[in-house]
Amino acid sequence: MxxxxxxxxxxxxxxxxxxxxxxxxxxxxxxxxxxxxxxxxxxxxxxxxxxxxxxxxxxxxxxxxxxxxxxxxxxxxxxxxxxxxxxxxxxxxxxxxxxxxxxxxxxxxxxxxxxxxxxxxxxxxRRPEAPSACPKPVSEVQRQAPSSEDAAEADSPIVRMQHISFDIPLRDARDAFERAYFEYHLARQNGSMTRIAEKAGLERTHLYRKLKHLRVGIHKNKNDDKPGRNRAE
CATH class of the missing domain: 3.40.50.2300 (Response regulator)
Structure with missing residues (x-):
């Protein structure tokens, strides 16, 4: 795909x-x-x-x-x-x-x-990266090199979402927001693609495509394969 x-x-x-x-x-x-x-x-x-x-x-x-x-x-x-x-x-x-x-x-x-x-x-x-005046979104906490005890919290989807820059192209900002959004729900829903699809209002096939586009890792939930669940092919 x-x-x-x-x-x-x-x-x-x-x-x-x-x-x-x-x-x-x-x-x-x-x-x-x-x-x-x-x-x-x-x-x-x-x-x-x-x-x-x-x-x-x-x-x-x-x-x-x-x-x-x-x-x-x-x-x-x-x-x-x-x-x-x-x-x-x-x-x-x-x-x-x-x-x-x-x-x-x-x-x-x-x-x-x-x-x-x-x-x-x-x-x-293959187009060159955007000039330095419009950097990719990087959280303030990451730029300040957080201590090990704060690293997990600083790298959370919520923190990254709060530090998305408004000075970058809309497509980059949208991808950064969606990446943080789906990482948050993957953690909250224990990787259940069925529940995440329902929460986001997306068909599962569309959800898989979007996660692949955003390069968000998928941790398979065994409950998604239980008999009786609908699976979009």
Whole structure:
């Protein structure tokens, strides 16, 4: 199973948005949608996704113009895959020169779409770390080198949650919060995935994917395998 990612789908056709959302959800990803360039900009302001699927032909501002805008403003820091059912080879070449990772022709073949996304996410993972002005969340207690008697308390999920920085990208802050949240409930529920899924309001399959994405260790609870319990496959 691939790590879960947040993918922004930008397309003015509702049918395309719904189809891509269904496919990406089935692959275990989080999907954000935008019907035009304005909504796409708003999504970027709320927090950069891991990858963007961007349609070329849209009303008002087309995908090529938006791609150039992001490139000129230094915002083309995530993989962007262009989509179109009418573009020419010259358009595809121009898009890649601007900075697009790939170009998909509509109707998009499923396997070609999944390969392009896998390639894009792999490239995104190789991006350099954020500059030191936006460090990864590290608790104040950890920075002060706690004594051994305070170490267990200082490393607790609650303490780490309290020291999540507001000066980091939203995605990093969200991951740090969710990591602390699930570590807390893993300890409280003695590793019971059934009870944690109920507490978090998630399907167990989605919960497993999220814990893998967050790199949270899972300690198997034998009670989860007792007869009579529902198991999401």
């Amino acid at each position: 691939k790590d879960m990612a947040t993918i922004l789908v930008v397309d003015d056709e509702i049918g395309i948005r719904e189809l891509l959302t269904e496919i990406l959800h089935d692959e275990g990803h989080i999907v954000e949608i935008a019907a035009n360039a304005r909504e796409a900009r708003d999504c970027r302001l709320r927090g950069a996704p891991d990858l963007v699927l961007l349609d070329i032909w849209m009303p008002d501002t087309d995908g090529m113009t938006l791609l150039k805008e992001w490139a000129s403003q230094g915002q083309l820091t995530i993989p962007v895959i262009m989509m179109s059912g009418h573009a020419t080879i010259n358009t595809a070449v121009e898009a890649t020169k601007i900075g697009a990772l790939d170009f998909l022709e509509k109707p998009i073949a499923l396997q070609k779409l999944l390969r392009a996304i896998e390639k894009g996410l792999a490239q995104g993972m």
